[in-house]
Amino acid sequence: MPVAYGLETFKDRTHERAEVMARLGDPRARLVAIIGRRGIGKSALAAKVAEQLASGAGAEGRAWAGIVNVSSRTSGISLERIFHDCARLPGPDALEDLLEVWTSQRGTPDKVAQLFAALSGGPYLILLDNFEDRLDDRGELYDQELSDFFEAFFRTRHGARILMTTQVPLALPPELRRYQARLYLDQGLPVPDAVELLCELDADGETDIVRASQQDLERAVRRVHGVPRALELIAGALSEDYLTLPTLDEVLDTFVERGDVIAYLAQDRFQRLDAESRLVLEVLAAFGRPASRDAVSWVLGPLAPDVDVPAALARLASHGRMVTVDRARRMFALHPMDADFIYGELPRDGLLGYRSLNRRVADWYARQKPSRDRWRSVEDVQLHRYEFAHRIRAEDHEPAAAVLDEIDYFLTWRGSVGATKDMHQQLSGRLRDDETRLAHLVGFGVALLVGGPHRQAAQVLGEAADLAERLNDQHRLAQALFALGDTYRQLNQLDEAIGPLRRAVELEDRLGDPERLLRALMSLSLTHSYRGEVREALEVADTMRTRALERSDDLGRAQANDSAACAHLASGDWNRALDMARAAIALYEEVGVTEALGYVHNVQGVAFLGLGDVARAEAEFLQANTDGAAVGSPRTEGICLYNLAWAHWTVGRYADALTAAQRSKSCFERAAATGTEVADALALAARARLAGEAGEAARHLRAAAEKSRGNADFVPPAWLLAEAERLTAESTD
Numbered sequence: 001m002p003v004a005y006g007l008e009t010f011k012d013r014t015h016e017r018a019e020v021m022a023r024l025g026d027p028r029a030r031l032v033a034i035i036g037r038r039g040i041g042k043s044a045l046a047a048k049v050a051e052q053l054a055s056g057a058g059a060e061g062r063a064w065a066g067i068v069n070v071s072s073r074t075s076g077i078s079l080e081r082i083f084h085d086c087a088r089l090p091g092p093d094a095l096e097d098l099l100e101v102w103t104s105q106r107g108t109p110d111k112v113a114q115l116f117a118a119l120s121g122g123p124y125l126i127l128l129d130n131f132e133d134r135l136d137d138r139g140e141l142y143d144q145e146l147s148d149f150f151e152a153f154f155r156t157r158h159g160a161r162i163l164m165t166t167q168v169p170l171a172l173p174p175e176l177r178r179y180q181a182r183l184y185l186d187q188g189l190p191v192p193d194a195v196e197l198l199c200e201l202d203a204d205g206e207t208d209i210v211r212a213s214q215q216d217l218e219r220a221v222r223r224v225h226g227v228p229r230a231l232e233l234i235a236g237a238l239s240e241d242y243l244t245l246p247t248l249d250e251v252l253d254t255f256v257e258r259g260d261v262i263a264y265l266a267q268d269r270f271q272r273l274d275a276e277s278r279l280v281l282e283v284l285a286a287f288g289r290p291a292s293r294d295a296v297s298w299v300l301g302p303l304a305p306d307v308d309v310p311a312a313l314a315r316l317a318s319h320g321r322m323v324t325v326d327r328a329r330r331m332f333a334l335h336p337m338d339a340d341f342i343y344g345e346l347p348r349d350g351l352l353g354y355r356s357l358n359r360r361v362a363d364w365y366a367r368q369k370p371s372r373d374r375w376r377s378v379e380d381v382q383l384h385r386y387e388f389a390h391r392i393r394a395e396d397h398e399p400a401a402a403v404l405d406e407i408d409y410f411l412t413w414r415g416s417v418g419a420t421k422d423m424h425q426q427l428s429g430r431l432r433d434d435e436t437r438l439a440h441l442v443g444f445g446v447a448l449l450v451g452g453p454h455r456q457a458a459q460v461l462g463e464a465a466d467l468a469e470r471l472n473d474q475h476r477l478a479q480a481l482f483a484l485g486d487t488y489r490q491l492n493q494l495d496e497a498i499g500p501l502r503r504a505v506e507l508e509d510r511l512g513d514p515e516r517l518l519r520a521l522m523s524l525s526l527t528h529s530y531r532g533e534v535r536e537a538l539e540v541a542d543t544m545r546t547r548a549l550e551r552s553d554d555l556g557r558a559q560a561n562d563s564a565a566c567a568h569l570a571s572g573d574w575n576r577a578l579d580m581a582r583a584a585i586a587l588y589e590e591v592g593v594t595e596a597l598g599y600v601h602n603v604q605g606v607a608f609l610g611l612g613d614v615a616r617a618e619a620e621f622l623q624a625n626t627d628g629a630a631v632g633s634p635r636t637e638g639i640c641l642y643n644l645a646w647a648h649w650t651v652g653r654y655a656d657a658l659t660a661a662q663r664s665k666s667c668f669e670r671a672a673a674t675g676t677e678v679a680d681a682l683a684l685a686a687r688a689r690l691a692g693e694a695g696e697a698a699r700h701l702r703a704a705a706e707k708s709r710g711n712a713d714f715v716p717p718a719w720l721l722a723e724a725e726r727l728t729a730e731s732t733d
């Protein structure tokens with residue numbers, strides 16, 4: 001029977017298992033080889049397949065008459081071992097004869113011929129585990145006896161099949177290659193399986209693993225690419241270092257430098273390579289993703305002019321896939337785990353250190369990246385992002401910031417605000433040049449304004465404004481102040497919002513960019529509306545209209561009407577609010593600007609509620625929700641779902657109100673924007689109302705009213721308070 005360790009904790013590999021089974025079932029494939037790097041799980045996969053076959057499961061159309069397992073890790077793979085194990089397969093009589101054959105003075109070819117003659121029945125499965133021990137780096141056999149064995153195996157008729165696991169595929173003459181099916185096991189375990197395995201490896205719950213959050217565990221398994229042996233090494237390092245008791249983070253941080261890890265996982269074949277091949281591997285490791293031959297040549301060119309890159313790549317790709325090739329895309333890549341090890345050994349400095357290599361890789365992407373006029377979607381700035389990542393790795397933060405400055409607004413406004421924030425985060429505190437730092441702070445702040453959290457946006461933008469002031473950079477100052485004021489508005493800190501917005505308006509007016517002026521005016525007008533300063537809000541909206549008309553700017557007119565609609569809404573003038581909102585929608589649609597549509601439909605919804613037309617209000621909120629989702633603005637969705645919940649409430653549909661309020665809450669959470677608590681309070685009120693607890697419902701309604709105060713996008717708090725009064729009266733009756 002197969003040596004089957006770790007089979008109880010075996011994870012996933014369903015697809016790979018089915019594939020091995022299918023190949024074994026194919027009569028043309030005499031030898032099925034599972035090929036892959038050390039520790040990826042070849043032996044475990046083969047053992048699992050053998051176990052399945054032995055138990056009769058999954059043996060479609062083929063009942064195996066016998067299975068033997070020969071492993072270099074147990075008895076060692078030799079002809080003697082294979083011969084004796086296989087001799088048992090056909091039964092006691094044959095065994096007797098074959099043992100005699102072995103002890104006789106015949107030559108090896110003769111002995112193996114006798115063996116295969118005896119194996120004419122079957123089918124029999126011979127599992128040769130860890131076969132790379134018998135092969136050199138080119139896949140040639142060391143051992144003449146085994147060569148004779150394979151010669152007979154491939155050239156005579158018999159009922160035996162071999163399942164082999166190996167890091168290097170067995171080299172065969174061309175005429176025999178069609179009998180060998182190769183399955184490459186390149187991928188680690190999928191994240192959920194890997195996390196499960198990692199937890200099971202800490203069955204006693206003694207290490208940091210039990211305390212780690214799901215997120216930490218996922219990060220840990222990603223860090224080691226889901227390679228099962230690496231997971232075991234993590235668990236081992238955590239439980240065996242009694243002296244230092246390292247944390248999961250510490251183990252991960254030092255992972256590629258640990259001697260035990262390298263000993264178990266690094267391909268020692270890399271150490272035996274010639275200097276040229278080694279250099280090419282280092283460049284691929286610096287890329288850390290598939291790279292073309294041209295890319296590798298270009299990077300290496302000035303650093304090591306004598307290297308014949310195409311020849312070295314061809315060598316690496318042919319010898320047991322130390323490098324894998326994507327033939328269709330003509331790209332070369334290292335297994336990510338090998339890339340980590342090789343990268344981990346690079347020195348920091350020097351011509352061939354990691355800084356220099358990364359700088360060169362970044363330069364390669366900088367040459368390839370498309371110009372502004374060719375950007376359509378976030379995919380089109382992928383090469384910029386690669387360039388950024390390699391500048392960071394080269395520790396060239398200023399140039400990295402310059403790349404980010406090219407793309408951050410584009411990314412932020414095309415839905416990838418998370419990526420923008422992430423990149424800015426990597427620059428935080430690392431920039432010495434003031435101009436560069438200012439550009440970074442403004443870009444970061446705007447990304448945080450769009451993607452939240454708003455508290456951090458306020459802090460970063462405050463810093464940006466101070467620096468802009470100090471450097472006397474009026475453009476950036478105007479940008480920072482506008483974003484700061486708008487952040488405060490969205491944080492509902494309306495008193496703080498007014499100052500920066502007024503100054504932004506002044507500056508933009510002087511700088512003469514009409515679009516940005518209008519944007520600042522609009523935020524100012526909305527802030528006045530939120531504060532209940534209807535007259536001021538309408539005045540600002542009038543200024544906007546005048547400015548827009550002067551330049552026949554339809555977008556500006558749309559924004560003026562939009563702002564006026566909010567002001568009328570704040571004063572409870574529902575009909576005027578509706579008129580202005582309709583005009584705004586028509587103009588927004590005319591100029592094809594969809595970002596604001598959700599908000600305007602929301603205004604209409606609230607106005608319809610004010611007029612007592614619940615059905616039309618609901619329709620508007622739903623439309624607003626669709627519009628918000630279409631432009632990826634969870635905050636818009638959160639607001640109109642809250643209002644929709646209230647609309648349901650007013651006609652006694654409390655269950656629907658509960659659902660809508662809960663959805664609202666999760667939208668606010670996604671937006672990392674204020675509003676979560678407001679939605680939560682309304683949801684709690686609806687739940688209490690459904691349970692018939694009127695007093696409780698009233699209490700939560702009051703909380704929702706209180707928390708939504710100052711944001712005119714929400715239905716007026718007075719409505720909720722009136723309902724709370726009614727409920728209180730009802731509950732004390």
Ligand SMILES: Nc1ncnc2c1ncn2[C@@H]1O[C@H](COP(=O)(O)OP(=O)(O)O)[C@@H](O)[C@H]1O
Nearest residue numbers: 006009010011038039040041042043044228229
């Ligand atoms: N799918 C899997 N689920 C759970 N553990 C696995 C899985 N694959 C491999 N392992 C474990 O990871 C370690 C390395 O696997 P192994 O099969 O020996 O790798 P390889 O033969 O490729 O070097 C073994 O201890 C094995 O039990």
Ligand SMILES: [Mg+2]
Nearest residue numbers: 042043130165
């Ligand atoms: Mg193995």
